[in-house]
Amino acid sequence: MNLDTVVAIFAIALALAFDFVNGFHDTANAVATVIYTKALKPGVAIVMSGILNFLGAVLVGTAVALVITKIIPAETITLTIVISVLLAAVLWNLLTWWYGLPVSSSHCLIGALTGAGLAANDIHHGVSWHELSKVGIALLVSPVVGFIGGAVLTWLALQLSQEKQNPGSRNQPHPRIMRWLHILSSASVSFSHGSNDGQKTMGIITLVLATHFATYGYTMDKVPYWVVAAAALAIAMGTIIGGWRVIRTVGTKISRERLSHSQGFGASMSTAMIILFASHLGAPISTTHTLSSAVAGGTIPVHGADKLNPKTLNLILLAWVLTLPVTALFAGLCYFVLRLIWHS
Numbered sequence: 001m002n003l004d005t006v007v008a009i010f011a012i013a014l015a016l017a018f019d020f021v022n023g024f025h026d027t028a029n030a031v032a033t034v035i036y037t038k039a040l041k042p043g044v045a046i047v048m049s050g051i052l053n054f055l056g057a058v059l060v061g062t063a064v065a066l067v068i069t070k071i072i073p074a075e076t077i078t079l080t081i082v083i084s085v086l087l088a089a090v091l092w093n094l095l096t097w098w099y100g101l102p103v104s105s106s107h108c109l110i111g112a113l114t115g116a117g118l119a120a121n122d123i124h125h126g127v128s129w130h131e132l133s134k135v136g137i138a139l140l141v142s143p144v145v146g147f148i149g150g151a152v153l154t155w156l157a158l159q160l161s162q163e164k165q166n167p168g169s170r171n172q173p174h175p176r177i178m179r180w181l182h183i184l185s186s187a188s189v190s191f192s193h194g195s196n197d198g199q200k201t202m203g204i205i206t207l208v209l210a211t212h213f214a215t216y217g218y219t220m221d222k223v224p225y226w227v228v229a230a231a232a233l234a235i236a237m238g239t240i241i242g243g244w245r246v247i248r249t250v251g252t253k254i255s256r257e258r259l260s261h262s263q264g265f266g267a268s269m270s271t272a273m274i275i276l277f278a279s280h281l282g283a284p285i286s287t288t289h290t291l292s293s294a295v296a297g298g299t300i301p302v303h304g305a306d307k308l309n310p311k312t313l314n315l316i317l318l319a320w321v322l323t324l325p326v327t328a329l330f331a332g333l334c335y336f337v338l339r340l341i342w343h344s
Contacts, residue, residue: 023238
């Protein structure tokens with residue numbers, strides 16, 4: 001086994017490690033609201049989320065994965081670029097997880113792909129600007145749609161549950177129905193998260209296989225089933241291990257008031273619908289920022305805009321703005337370092 005093959009296998013392992021980190025970093029996307037409204041016990045919620053992440057990654061398809069393979073032109077992709085991308089994405093994910101910031105693993109990956117591609121080649125050949133612009137639009141639009149969707153669905157849920165008129169009352173018309181709808185919406189977020197985020201790792205592994213193992217029949221046009229299964233298992237295991245630091249931020253710090261079942265349902269269901277639609281279109285978007293925006297939007301019909309926590313929202317916005325350029329810089333630096341080591 002030559003050195004390039006060892007490096008290729010390492011790149012696949014690193015991609016699965018990124019998927020694992022994505023799972024525990026993004027656990028909050030699905031379970032924060034059901035845990036903090038006490039709709040489900042934490043252990044039950046996290047295991048449910050892990051199982052549904054696995055199913056979403058396995059069952060929905062590979063449209064997003066194939067988009068990931070097109071961001072850097074096929075003729076310029078190398079193992080050094082792929083490893084640089086993964087190192088940068090994992091590093092930023094771990095740093096933000098440590099500080100409890102719900103940043104987007106999608107932003108990490110897209111930023112890193114851009115930075116490594118430009119570091120390896122010139123601005124005209126480093127990335128496919130057409131594909132990158134489509135991804136950028138999806139990343140930008142999805143939080144806005146999430147905010148609006150969270151507000152609208154929460155308002156509709158309030159009309160059904162009357163939680164706002166009778167806060168904390170056991171005599172609301174449909175308290176049990178709203179609790180179960182909240183649980184269903186949380187499960188839907190887990191499934192949709194797997195359907196979108198799980199595919200991003202599939203795309204990276206497909207790049208490695210097509211780059212180094214093409215003689216075995218691997219191409220960038222098809223994701224092998226074993227890659228689908230491995231990525232699904234990695235994100236599911238990361239989800240089950242959980243990310244309590246980020247769960248606290250989404251569940252308790254975006255709004256100054258305690259989450260209600262109506263708000264949890266509105267935020268989660270709108271997020272799930274947006275993510276599943278994006279997965280169908282092949283758009284790699286941010287579950288993290290879509291849900292955070294939906295929680296913020298859902299706060300308004302329940303408590304009013306003045307109950308939004310500006311400090312937490314500013315931190316989330318700062319992380320959102322920084323992720324793309326920081327991961328691009330990290331990936332570029334990693335590329336230059338690896339090139340020096342590789343040829344030393």
